[in-house]
Each structure stands twice: as structure tokens, then as C-alpha cells.
Amino acid sequence: MRVDGLRRVPAAVAMLAAAALLAGCGGGDEESTDGGSDAAAESSRKGTSEGKAGGGPLDAAGLESAAVAEADLPDYTFTVFKQGTVLGTKGKPADPAACQPIEDIRLRSPEPAPAAAAARSVHPKTDIQETEIALYAYAKAADAEELLTRVREAAKGCTGYEDDMGLNPTVTALADPDPGPGDEAVAYQRELSGTAHWCQVVRSGPHVAVFSWKSPVANKKAGEAPDEVITAQLKKLTEAAGTG
Template identity: 35%
Template sequence: MRVGNVKSKVSRIAVAVSVAAALGLTAACGGGGGDGGKGAKPSKAKGSEAAQADPKASPAGSGALTRAELEKAALASGDVKGYGVKKTAASDIGLDSVPADPAACQPVADMFLFTSDPAARAAVGRSFAAKDDLDASVTSLALLAYGSGEAEQVLDGLRTSTGKCTKYEHTGYQYSGVKVLKDPGLGDESVAYRLLGSIEGASVPTTFTVVRVGTTVVTFTAMNMLDGDKVKVPSAIVDAQLKKLKKLKKATA
């Protein structure tokens, strides 16, 4: 497993959030502006690299959207007022799952990297920077396509894990304060939770909203080192993404 690659990408998350926080603090103190950071994140588990290499690939009868379809469904510039949108690099999609300690926290640890077991058949990601200089948040999402019955397994695994896991170690970093949040009642089913990561000396409060729409799972994450107690996924991003995904699924049904 490419633990080093995964760890370096996790470290970049902390750097991105630190930059966003610094920019937000500077703006709040009247020292000038700047965009919030870019929260591109690593993703996806073992077995998915072939699907990422071929955007049209999807096993016959799997029910999974292809990567090309996920790209059509993903948010683009202009889709969400007040936010800049950036595609997650292809190199950040398809990383191996790395064992977490304790094992009960594995689904939570995997989803921090947009990874899962079972592995998604295809995945795309987006990162968002608020155009408001006072907003130091970093928001990301991933659309993960699964075969029949697999998306349900992912949500079940997260639901069980967040109920048992309180803290864990993953790729040499410490995570604590794992807490289940109120189910937002989105899509066919959803879960929400938060945690605090300790990465490269930085405390990174992170909130997750994970939604299943048919065989597709959409994972939204938000980080904000200036206002960790109130960090949350912007509803404008969630609503716009789910609306666009449902529109594509209806068109391809």
C-alpha cells in the first residue's frame, strides 16, 4: 500500500486549511483579502484504478455510473453562487485504503480520504473556496459510484463505525472527537458526523455529510480552523450537488 503517498496528501489537507485560516484571519483583522484555501483531497480505495483510467468504464450490470457520467453530474464553476469550484486532480483519486487503529474506525478513516470498502467503481471530486474573504472554510466533495447493493454497504459501515469509534490513528496522524450528528435526511439515506484531526501540528476540525442517491454516494466535507465549533458543510453546495446528480440520474434512467 502506498502509505507514503496517502500520508503526503493528508498533510496537504492541513496545509490548505492552515492557509485558508490565515487568509480569513488576515481579512477579519482588516489586513486585506484573499480566497479561502483549496481543499482538494485524496480519494478512493483498492480496485478502482481501472475505472479511473477509463472514464466510460463500468462493469456490465453493476448499476454504477461511469466516471464520465459523474463528471457531468459534478458541480462546475457558476453552479453555486459565492463559491469558486475546482476539480480534484486525477492523481488524488484511486488511493489505497490504509489500516486504521482501532479497526472499528476504518470506515471513518477511509472516508476522510474519500475511500471505502467496497471500493467505488468510479469517482470524481471537487473543492470549493468561498469568495467571501471572511470565510476561512475549506469544502470538498466526492461523487463515488458503486455497483448494486454496494452503496448501501458503505452507508451501513459508516453508520456503525461512527457509533463505535471515538478516536483513531491513521497514516501516523491522530483523530479524535468522532461524534455522530443529526441525520440530515437527504437522498435515499444519509449520515453526518464530525471529528478533529491532528495533522502536522495543526488541529483540523472536519464535518462530514454523506448521502446515498441510488448507487452513488456523495461525500461532503468542511474544515475551518478559525471557527471549529461551528464548521459545517454549506447547504448551498449540498443542495446544488444533489439536485444536479438527481437530474442526471433521471435523464439516464
């Protein structure tokens, strides 16, 4: 499956990325913090009047401009994923198949496939707790709606599965979070080896934002959403897309 303007990560790179982030909600290659940060800040300074595909959904450049940067979260450190490596590849199918949408989100290989994508991870300068952000743009809002439906049904119907690395995370559906300026949202938890991986998937028109973070299950703040990051990103995305 190919996406216009983006190429899949080669299998060998994808496997290395998955191994490095196999416990997370997503995976992929990243730029160094310094280079990626400068690119993100420059993209942000260009504004949001450009970057729409034919006046519709944001294209790859538009998504980069709509992604949070240091100007939006000055107390955070950024790692920006290179264009062309944002989307991952599917490995061995999830077992049972009903859990595949959860695995697709983890691998940043959503179905339906997006027309454009952007991603970065951020963490407070005083903490190592990361939040990974993936942004997807679809040619039609109906495709973005289908993704949310697939993820919601999988979260509710999948209690556990074998992933492409042969690991067996459990899955728990969570109450739908407030989508803020978006249209709808779904949330769930993956748990593996005492670590909980939390995901919120938010749709705004033809655009989808995926937020993921993790914490030890025993942590008293386990599951606490990085609201500052989520709020800043959704506000910027909806304003850039003209839906906020």
C-alpha cells in the same frame, strides 16, 4: 485494490497528500483552479444524457458531468481533482479497527470500492472556507448501501482512534441529516487539535456523495453545513442519474 477506469495514487504521492490534508475528511491531488474549472464547466455543458455504464450507474465521465461547476455555483472558486488521483490508498490500519470506515472516508478510499469517482473542493469567492466533495458510483445500489451502513456503525461505535499518521482524532456521531433528493444520509464530526472536521455522506441509489468541511471548535458557526453547496450537488447528481 483497483477500480476500473481509475488508478490508485502512488504511495509517495498519497503520503504527501495525506500530510497536506491530514486534518481533513479526505485527501488527494488536485488540478490548478483555472484548468480544473474549465474542465468542469465543459463537462457540465455536455449534459447528462450520456455517462451511464450500460444504462445503470454513472461512469467516471458521467460523474464529472454530474459534479457541480461554476455554472451551478457562480460565486464559488473551484479546484478539481484529476481523474486517476481521486481515490487514495490506505495506510496503517486504524486502531481500533471499528474506526476504519471513518479513516477510509478521510483518505477517499471507501469500502466497498466504487466503480468510478470524481472530486473537487469549492469555497466562496469572499471566503476561504472550503467544502470538499467526493462522488462515488457503484455497480449495485447494495454496495452503496453497505458503505452507508459501515460509516454509520463506525460513527456510532468509534469515539476516537489512531489514524495512519499516528494522530488521535476523536469521533462524534451526529443526527442523520435530511438526504434531500437522496435516499439516506449519515453525519459525524472528527476533532483534532481544536479543529472540528464535519462529514455528511449521502446515498442516492448506487451513488454516494461525501461532503466535508472544517472549522475551529470555538467558532460560533462551527458545524454549520454549507447547505447551498450540498443542495446544488445532490440536485445535479440525482438529476444526472435519473433518480431526482
